[in-house]
Amino acid sequence: MSALAEKHKAINLSQGFPDFPVDPKLIDCVVKAMREGFNQYAPMPGWQPLREKLSVKHHSDYAVRYNPETEITITPGATQALQSVFASTIRPNDEVVLFAPAYDSYAPMIKACGGKIVWVELSPSDFSVPHQKLTEAVSSKTRLIVLNNPHNPSGAVWKKEDVLLLEALQQKFGFFVLADEVYEKICFLPKGFESLTKSEILRPSLFLVYSFGKTFHATGWKLGYVLAPENLMKELRSYFQYAVFSVNTPMQKGIADYLDSVDLNEVAKMYMEKQQFFENEMKKTKLRPLPTYGSYFQLYDYSEIRNDIGDVEMAEWLTISAGVATIPVSVFYPNPPTHMRYLRFCFAKKNENLSRAALALAEL
Ligand SMILES: Cc1ncc(COP(=O)(O)O)c(C=O)c1O
Incomplete structure (x- = not known):
């Protein structure tokens, strides 16, 4: 189009x-980082001060702490974070539940990992989560459920009762959950959206994906990050280490410095x-x-x-x-x-x- x-x-x-x-201040921070010589490889999981600031940010937003050493990885865009989650969780013929309409990258990446997609169509009138259909789609064969909240293309958000259903299903069948929350900072509800990070039940099985491109309206920078508990992040990094290794340093340094001055x-x-x-x-x-x-x-x-x-x-x-x-x-x-x-x-x-x-x- x-x-x-x-x-x-x-x-x-x-x-x-x-x-x-x-924001010109963000550009200045990145340019300054380049001029000051931050131009060589960053550590594999990302620039340490940036990971530390993201840990503080996540805690202040959602009152949940992720360890910057072991539970946060900076990725080339949210898309690559998604790909790393798929590559490190899906084995051939595993079932992966996807909600339609879906962001267009999910299905091809899941298929490339050998995953079998089980589609659940969101209610066509308001794009809410259809409880009956979701319950029918999930079984012991389900390896991963992918959801996008707030949702592209509809602008719908998950409700508390949707999270409760997912928790009940997760406890029964033990699948992983990938919450693509790249629009976390673009939510119009006074109390914010229902981030899955708040669920203590889901957290041990949860990957959360975010995008600096969306938050800083710099989509061409293709920079994002993924949060997950240490055991899951270890698996993800064992793939990421060789598929990507690390993300460009001056932007990570620039964003880390910028985060000090921005609301x-x-x-x-x-x-x-x-x-x-x-x-x-x-x-x-x-x-x-x-x-x-x-x-x-x-x-x-x-x-x-x-x-x-x-x-x-x-x-x-x-x-x-x-x-x-x-x-x-x-x-x-x-x-x-x-x-x-x-x-x-x-x-x-x-x-x-x-x-x-x-x-x-x-x-x-
Ligand atoms: C739901 C969703 N997830 C992920 C992405 C990709 O984000 P990034 O550009 O950081 O890879 C997009 C971009 O349109 C999106 O809409």
């Missing part, structure tokens, strides 16, 4: 990357303003919003404009005829539900671009 947007000079609200600059709660405020601004601008159009509680995405129902075409065709048509690029939600499904009439909009864009997009869509 980004390529099509480029070709038609459309406003690109499709791919999930911000179009506004990274990460400002990130949610900034995105909440953008989300409200965009939703307000979109009132001029015939696209109807679904609620979003987190991430920098929101789904819109386009059926009042055209109910006769599927979402892929609609996304192409909007790019070409209205000059606004979006992502069809069906591409996040292995077998998309028929009659899905949702498009995903990324509102991590300058307000002027959000306004221009809404104005163009209002013509339809």
Whole structure:
């Protein structure tokens, strides 16, 4: 969709990357680190002061302590953290439960490790966790359950009762859990989202994945990290040591220094303003919003404009005829539900671009 947007000079609200600059203070910290000579290999698990600061950050956010020596590893983006979790947990023919719609990297990486995917479709009306379907999908063959919270593409979040169900199932069947929480700092609920880290029952089997790219709106830096209890992290690192070894040093040093001066709660405020601004601008159009509680995405129902075409065709048509690029939600499904009439909009864009997009869509 980004390529099509480029070709038609459309406003690109499709791919999930911000179009506004990274904080110049963060750039200064990285440049300073390079100038000061932090340009050689970092230790395998990551730059030690960064791991220490992440341990403090996690504790202050969730009151859970991870040991920076043994339980935190810095990775080249959240994507590689996910890949390391898959490579170190899945054996051929293990079953892995995935929720659809799903972030597009999960399934190919799981298949490459020999895993067999058992899909659970989120409820199509509000993308909540379907308790019955989840219970039916899990068995003693389940090796790993992967969840993304807050959720891309829907902006849905896990509820307390969903976590309780997962805890009960985990205690019965003993699988691992991978919580992809890359949008942890982009949540619009006053009390924040229900991070799985808070579950004492799940924690011994839990991998948590985060992304600096998302939090610092620097997606091109591809830097993230993974948290896990020591025994699981040992396994993960035994793979990571040879698949990656270590992540670029000056960015790790720069981020570690930057974390001293930044209030990460400002990130949610900034995105909440953008989300409200965009939703307000979109009132001029015939696209109807679904609620979003987190991430920098929101789904819109386009059926009042055209109910006769599927979402892929609609996304192409909007790019070409209205000059606004979006992502069809069906591409996040292995077998998309028929009659899905949702498009995903990324509102991590300058307000002027959000306004221009809404104005163009209002013509339809
Ligand atoms: C749910 C989810 N997980 C992981 C990633 C990848 O993060 P990174 O760019 O840090 O690899 C993304 C990026 O879009 C995402 O939406």
